[in-house]
């Protein structure tokens with residue numbers, strides 16, 4: 074009888090342990106997918122907002138003439154082989170000058186400027202939509218930063234680089250249509266974007282089994298890394314939280330501009346927005 078009770082107790086213990094293990098595995102799987110659903114998306118569901126263009130936002134009247142109509146444009150971007158029409162192979166420069174420190178803003182225009190020496194960013198840097206173009210020197214600095222990020226066990230993903238004024242025109246129209254009354258802009262008007270300089274990137278990262286959504290990027294591991302280290306490679310966040318009334322833009326933790334290591338470091342130490350800093354020649358003379 075005692076032997077039976079002992080055996081029964083051992084079996085019950087094993088059954089309990091087994092059920093507990095199954096429950097624990099279920100919890101881990103649930104937490105993983107819940108985490109991925111909340112803040113990330115998978116590679117097979119890359120949202121078009123990373124190209125920042127879809128049929129809900131594109132306005133017929135704002136399409137560049139060469140695009141024809143909205144459905145034609147949307148059809149194009151829904152096919153991989155034609156996405157290159159939007160990102161394009163890198164265009165030739167319209168100037169011999171590199172305006173790395175130009176303080177372009179909502180008042181100051183770049184006109185039709187396209188910087189010299191635009192190159193496709195190296196293949197070892199992950200992107201959502203290849204090819205992306207940057208100025209040669211900036212691409213080299215990004216490559217160095219990306220290597221360090223990879224060594225630290227993180228995965229940076231670049232979602233935007235150089236943008237033509239006419240692509241900016243579409244993005245701006247989309248933004249106006251989507252949020253016509255917002256007090257601070259989220260997209261610069263055409264000819265007023267830092268992306269036109271060929272020195273500026275938008276990024277996300279691959280974490281918790283998916284790409285981090287833009288709305289969650291501020292709380293990502295990658296953003297924490299970039300906040301601490303991007304200036305060491307010459308990159309600085311242009312539009313910071315708390316500076317919205319000065320910059321005119323919402324805080325954009327995903328948007329980094331290359332200005333060189335010494336200026337990026339100096340801006341980071343200052344209380345100023347990047348644009349205020351670049352607008353003041355006194356600061357630049359001290360570099």
Ligand SMILES: [Zn+2]
Nearest residue numbers: 268274275328
């Ligand atoms: Zn940007």
